[in-house]
Amino acid sequence: MKLVYFAWLRTRIGKGEEVLTPPIEVRTVRALLDWLKDRSPGHAEALKNLDVVRVAVNHEHVQLDAPVGPNDEVALFPPVTGG
Amino acid sequence: MKLVYFAWLRTRIGKGEEVLTPPIEVRTVRALLDWLKDRSPGHAEALKNLDVVRVAVNHEHVQLDAPVGPNDEVALFPPVTGG
Amino acid sequence: MIRVQREDFDSGAEMMALTAGRHDIGGVVSFVGLVRDMAGGAKIGAMTLEHYPGMTEKQLGAIEAEANKRWPLSACLIIHRYGKLEPGDRIVLVITASPHRDAAFDACRFLIDWLKTKAPFWKLEDTEHGAKWVDADAKDADAAARWVEK
Amino acid sequence: MIRVQREDFDSGAEMMALTAGRHDIGGVVSFVGLVRDMAGGAKIGAMTLEHYPGMTEKQLGAIEAEANKRWPLSACLIIHRYGKLEPGDRIVLVITASPHRDAAFDACRFLIDWLKTKAPFWKLEDTEHGAKWVDADAKDADAAARWVEK
Numbered sequence: 001m002k003l004v005y006f007a008w009l010r011t012r013i014g015k016g017e018e019v020l021t022p023p024i025e026v027r028t029v030r031a032l033l034d035w036l037k038d039r040s041p042g043h044a045e046a047l048k049n050l051d052v053v054r055v056a057v058n059h060e061h062v063q064l065d066a067p068v069g070p071n072d073e074v075a076l077f078p079p080v081t082g083g
Numbered sequence: 084m085k086l087v088y089f090a091w092l093r094t095r096i097g098k099g100e101e102v103l104t105p106p107i108e109v110r111t112v113r114a115l116l117d118w119l120k121d122r123s124p125g126h127a128e129a130l131k132n133l134d135v136v137r138v139a140v141n142h143e144h145v146q147l148d149a150p151v152g153p154n155d156e157v158a159l160f161p162p163v164t165g166g
Numbered sequence: 167m168i169r170v171q172r173e174d175f176d177s178g179a180e181m182m183a184l185t186a187g188r189h190d191i192g193g194v195v196s197f198v199g200l201v202r203d204m205a206g207g208a209k210i211g212a213m214t215l216e217h218y219p220g221m222t223e224k225q226l227g228a229i230e231a232e233a234n235k236r237w238p239l240s241a242c243l244i245i246h247r248y249g250k251l252e253p254g255d256r257i258v259l260v261i262t263a264s265p266h267r268d269a270a271f272d273a274c275r276f277l278i279d280w281l282k283t284k285a286p287f288w289k290l291e292d293t294e295h296g297a298k299w300v301d302a303d304a305k306d307a308d309a310a311a312r313w314v315e316k
Numbered sequence: 317m318i319r320v321q322r323e324d325f326d327s328g329a330e331m332m333a334l335t336a337g338r339h340d341i342g343g344v345v346s347f348v349g350l351v352r353d354m355a356g357g358a359k360i361g362a363m364t365l366e367h368y369p370g371m372t373e374k375q376l377g378a379i380e381a382e383a384n385k386r387w388p389l390s391a392c393l394i395i396h397r398y399g400k401l402e403p404g405d406r407i408v409l410v411i412t413a414s415p416h417r418d419a420a421f422d423a424c425r426f427l428i429d430w431l432k433t434k435a436p437f438w439k440l441e442d443t444e445h446g447a448k449w450v451d452a453d454a455k456d457a458d459a460a461a462r463w464v465e466k
Contacts, residue, residue: 004368006366006368006436006438007366007438007440007449008449056368056371056436059368059370059371059374059375060374061375061434075368075371075436077368077436077438078438078449078452079433079451079452080432080433080434080435080436080437080438080452081432081437081438081439081449081450081451081452081453082365082367082396082407082408082431082432082435082436082437082438082439083349083396083407083408083428083431083432083435083437083456087218089216089218089286089288090216090288090290090299091299139218139221139286142218142220142221142224142225143224144225144284158218158221158286160218160286160288161288161299161302162283162301162302163282163283163284163285163286163287163288163302164282164287164288164289164299164300164301164302164303165215165217165246165257165258165281165282165285165286165287165288165289166199166246166257166258166278166281166282166285166287166306176328177327177328177331177346178326178327178328178329178331178332179328181327181328181348182328185348185350185404187404188404189351189352189353189403189404190352190353190354191350191352192349192350192352193347193348193349193350194346194347194348194350195345195346195347195424196327196344196345196346196348197343197344197345197417197420197421198331198335198343198344199342199343199417200335200341200342200343200344201339202339202340202341202342202415203339203340204340253339254335254337254338254339265352267347267349267428268459270347271347271421271424271425274345274421275421278417309418
């Protein structure tokens with residue numbers, strides 16, 4: 001699974017992207033975020049308040065209950081501020 | 084009193100402006116239009132349906148009950164169609 | 167700022183001039199009205215815009231002043247052309263600039279809506295059936311009525 | 317049409333290109349968003365716009381498709397910049413053209429409102445107190461909510 005991070009999630013995690021292999025039980029965004037928190041102190045810090053974390057799977061905005069699989073590109077970022 | 088005409092009021096009346104001296108009893112736009120109708124068949128034709136005639140006195144839109152006097156510039160025209 | 171002129175205008179240059187050197191503007195909205203080659207199902211050729219010099223400037227100035235009273239505008243421009251215009255030609259330009267986009271959008275729409283019912287312009291269209299004075303559109307009166315303050 | 321680019325754009329030239337040779341367009345509305353030198357009471361210098369290449373184009377394309385579904389647009393353009401921008405610089409351009417002005421106004425406002433809550437861009441501002449990621453504005457969420465179809 002490819003993970004990509006933007007804005008302060010990127011700086012807190014300390015990298016813009018990484019390829020990880022979550023265990024087979026991780027089938028939703030919510031489960032993925034729970035699992036990611038234990039990857040490093042940076043991951044834990046970035047994901048401590050999910051109210052300000054948004055998620056896209058394969059370039060589409062999704063909610064926490066959306067499914068994720070090993071071939072997906074999952075992006076984590078704060079609420080967008082363009083325009 | 085200076086009268087100015089625009090669009091089809093101008094073409095029906097046959098001139099763009101004229102200076103007239105209505106009788107002293109003509110003190111409102113409505114009275115002025117009634118008096119103007121008798122000036123010529125063109126005036127009568129132009130003013131036969133007041134629903135489609137708009138009036139400005141000294142460059143301000145006014146209603147039929149607005150006052151008019153000998154030193155005013157009174158404009159008659161159809162509803163505007165700019166923009 | 168208002169201008170009533172026979173000549174064409176350059177929307178981009180006007181926007182640049184209005185915002186040049188300003189760092190307090192968050193949004194600029196512009197409206198350009200163009201001559202269409204169809205009107206109410208009939209093909210039209212050129213059109214001629216007649217106006218009432220003196221009253222036009224006064225009415226446009228009053229409409230602009232009203233917009234400035236209602237919204238916090240950093241800048242505002244209305245250009246309206248008169249004379250002979252062909253299909254595709256620009257007729258009118260309205261530009262509004264504000265720290266916030268909602269004010270710029272509302273003010274721009276207000277200006278064109280009010281202009282359409284208050285500024286003394288009249289269109290004479292060359293149609294297949296001869297020259298015809300354009301009738302006012304009831305939709306324009308409805309659009310202007312949106313902005314009447316209760 | 318959408319473009320995501322580092323370079324500046326020329327609003328006037330884009331409007332001309334979009335309407336050139338067209339005789340069916342009655343109104344063209346444009347919105348330009350600019351960098352302000354103040355944000356929430358704090359002075360800001362430059363800002364850097366980060367985005368998510370691939371997703372940005374996909375989201376802007378979807379928003380444009382939605383606008384075309386809702387309104388009869390003759391033409392539509394969104395240009396959004398990324399990278400380092402100074403106060404006064406242009407960030408985003410939205411142009412909509414339609415036979416009727418109401419559709420052009422509504423579609424333009426819809427596009428910028430939705431873009432602000434859906435397109436994956438993030439602003440990093442240089443403030444007096446150091447670089448700061450801009451927080452999303454609740455007003456933008458409210459503005460976007462206006463357009464949710466019941």
